[in-house]
Amino acid sequence: MNQSAEQSVPHSVLRSYLLEAKFEFLKLIRTPAFAVPALLFTPLFYLLFGVLIARGQGGEAARYLLWTYAVFGVAGNGLFSFGVTVALERDQGFLRYKRALPMPPGAYLCAKMLMASLFAVITICLLALLSASVGKVTMSPAQWLILFALNIVGVLPFCALGLWLGTLTSGQGAPAVVNLIYLPMAFLSGLMLPLSILPKFLQTLAPVWPSFHLSQIGLSVIGKHAGGNLWLHAAFLLIFTVIFSWLAIRRLARSN
Amino acid sequence: MLAQLQSVHKNYGAQPALIGVDLHVNAGEVVALLGPNGAGKSTAVALMLGLEVPDSGAAFLLEQSPHQLRARQQMGVMLQTAGIADQYKVSELIILTRSYYPQPMSIEACVALAGLAGLMARRYGQLSGGQQRRVQFALAICGAPKVLFLDEPTTGLDIEAREGLWKAIRNLTESGTGVLLTTHYLEEAEALAHRVAVLNQGKIVAQGSMSDIRALVSQKRISCKTTMPIASVRALAGVLSATRDEAATTVVFTEAPEHVLRQLFALDADLSELEVSRAGLAAAFLQLTQNNQQGAKS
Numbered sequence: 001m002n003q004s005a006e007q008s009v010p011h012s013v014l015r016s017y018l019l020e021a022k023f024e025f026l027k028l029i030r031t032p033a034f035a036v037p038a039l040l041f042t043p044l045f046y047l048l049f050g051v052l053i054a055r056g057q058g059g060e061a062a063r064y065l066l067w068t069y070a071v072f073g074v075a076g077n078g079l080f081s082f083g084v085t086v087a088l089e090r091d092q093g094f095l096r097y098k099r100a101l102p103m104p105p106g107a108y109l110c111a112k113m114l115m116a117s118l119f120a121v122i123t124i125c126l127l128a129l130l131s132a133s134v135g136k137v138t139m140s141p142a143q144w145l146i147l148f149a150l151n152i153v154g155v156l157p158f159c160a161l162g163l164w165l166g167t168l169t170s171g172q173g174a175p176a177v178v179n180l181i182y183l184p185m186a187f188l189s190g191l192m193l194p195l196s197i198l199p200k201f202l203q204t205l206a207p208v209w210p211s212f213h214l215s216q217i218g219l220s221v222i223g224k225h226a227g228g229n230l231w232l233h234a235a236f237l238l239i240f241t242v243i244f245s246w247l248a249i250r251r252l253a254r255s256n
Numbered sequence: 257m258l259a260q261l262q263s264v265h266k267n268y269g270a271q272p273a274l275i276g277v278d279l280h281v282n283a284g285e286v287v288a289l290l291g292p293n294g295a296g297k298s299t300a301v302a303l304m305l306g307l308e309v310p311d312s313g314a315a316f317l318l319e320q321s322p323h324q325l326r327a328r329q330q331m332g333v334m335l336q337t338a339g340i341a342d343q344y345k346v347s348e349l350i351i352l353t354r355s356y357y358p359q360p361m362s363i364e365a366c367v368a369l370a371g372l373a374g375l376m377a378r379r380y381g382q383l384s385g386g387q388q389r390r391v392q393f394a395l396a397i398c399g400a401p402k403v404l405f406l407d408e409p410t411t412g413l414d415i416e417a418r419e420g421l422w423k424a425i426r427n428l429t430e431s432g433t434g435v436l437l438t439t440h441y442l443e444e445a446e447a448l449a450h451r452v453a454v455l456n457q458g459k460i461v462a463q464g465s466m467s468d469i470r471a472l473v474s475q476k477r478i479s480c481k482t483t484m485p486i487a488s489v490r491a492l493a494g495v496l497s498a499t500r501d502e503a504a505t506t507v508v509f510t511e512a513p514e515h516v517l518r519q520l521f522a523l524d525a526d527l528s529e530l531e532v533s534r535a536g537l538a539a540a541f542l543q544l545t546q547n548n549q550q551g552a553k554s
Contacts, residue, residue: 016355023348030343030379092339100305100335102328102356102399 342381
């Protein structure tokens with residue numbers, strides 16, 4: 001091979017990653033039936049249950065629920081954008097076709113991860129707007145910044161779980177399977193309602209859910225967490241992400 | 257050699273898909289892999305692409321493992337199903353796929369070869385089945401690959417589009433590209449292939465040039481209208497098989513056409529609409545796979 005060929009390889013790899021992400025984005029916004037509910041579901045829930053119904057409590061409930069609904073939102077972004085799209089693309093043979101092509105390894109998953117993060121940013125922006133305007137929530141700039149940073153990184157464990165579910169389910173079955181995990185997880189880790197109103201037995205099970213750990217880290221910023229060690233919460237999320245990514249990638253390498 | 261399978265065995269569960277298959281593609285030639293559905297054609301392609309791993313034997317792409325990105329950067333592929341999402345525009349698909357290759361073909365050349373002029377701004381889902389197939393062909397060639405895998409590329413194409421694609425394939429082979437083509441359209445193999453391999457029940461039952469394959473079965477096909485009962489036609493010396501269709505045309509296969517014709521003329525002076533032709537690849541192919549099945553049974 002001549003020199004120019006060797007030079008163009010690293011250049012084209014980065015370009016493939018960027019193009020992959022760009023077209024994944026265009027594909028999603030051209031599917032309003034997927035994009036609109038995915039982006040509006042959580043903010044509307046927050047407006048109804050976090051702001052309007054809890055109005056009597058002087059903004060305290062709106063502030064608490066801002067953090068837990070942010071987790072609810074990004075968990076949905078990660079689970080659905082991976083679980084459902086990967087299952088569909090696997091069913092339709094697109095994943096197999098992509099594996100045959102000389103696509104740089106990782107470009108496919110990286111594009112999906114960026115999309116899940118982008119959806120997470122939009123979700124949190126909408127939540128922040130609603131909470132600061134209608135909900136009259138006030139926080140320090142640092143607290144707002146942590147809200148964004150934490151949850152954008154926090155989408156990753158749910159991407160990993162979603163990816164794994166996507167390798168197990170069919171395209172048609174995936175939305176149901178993802179919802180069957182997503183909604184109970186949200187309730188059982190105290191995102192919609194405080195954990196204290198759940199039966200004792202379910203409260204002790206909350207730490208099995210990644211959403212519990214992410215919300216605990218977030219709530220610690222406003223002093224409302226249950227008092228666990230933050231490093232342990234972070235370690236759980238990291239290990240959870242690694243294990244499910246590994247399970248999923250192992251299955252992807254084998255499946256069609 | 258651009259692509260090669262070396263005594264490859266592959267089972268799906270207990271079901272053998274390929275049994276000791278040797279196959280290779282050289283630069284500048286079209287190899288047609290023929291066979292009935294379920295013969296193992298797509299499995300052979302999947303192994304050469306690294307989508308499947310052989311149970312024993314080896315698959316090579318540009319003398320390397322097909323799992324090597326560097327090897328796959330020199331191949332293009334059109335699978336039977338691509339599963340491309342409807343929302344992509346044709347131009348986006350080509351730009352993205354081109355970016356995977358170090359030295360791709362220009363977009364203009366790719367569009368011209370695949371016959372996509374005027375379709376670039378359209379969404380994939382708005383295209384007809386034939387147009388989608390042409391987009392998939394464009395994606396296969398856009399990287400200027402040294403070797404091209406086409407798994408039943410003309411399924412769903414009309415005659416004009418099919419001939420356009422054949423012309424593009426000939427252009428590419430003239431400039432040195434090697435092509436592995438699976439098809440069950442025999443005229444496609446006859447039109448394009450330098451070499452043919454016939455796959456049946458996971459085994460290569462015949463391999464060689466087009467004329468080698470035809471010579472393996474030196475049959476001629478006689479078709480005519482005759483008043484003779486079909487049973488009497490079958491009973492003539494030298495007749496291998498004889499059938500009569502709804503239009504009362506009798507079709508006879510034989511290896512001794514002159515001998516059979518002499519008998520026919522002697523028995524039916526009013527014989528009409530006579531046509532004698534070399535049995536096409538279809539007949540050769542049918543006989544090969546049938547012989548193989550009988551061989552397997554006995």
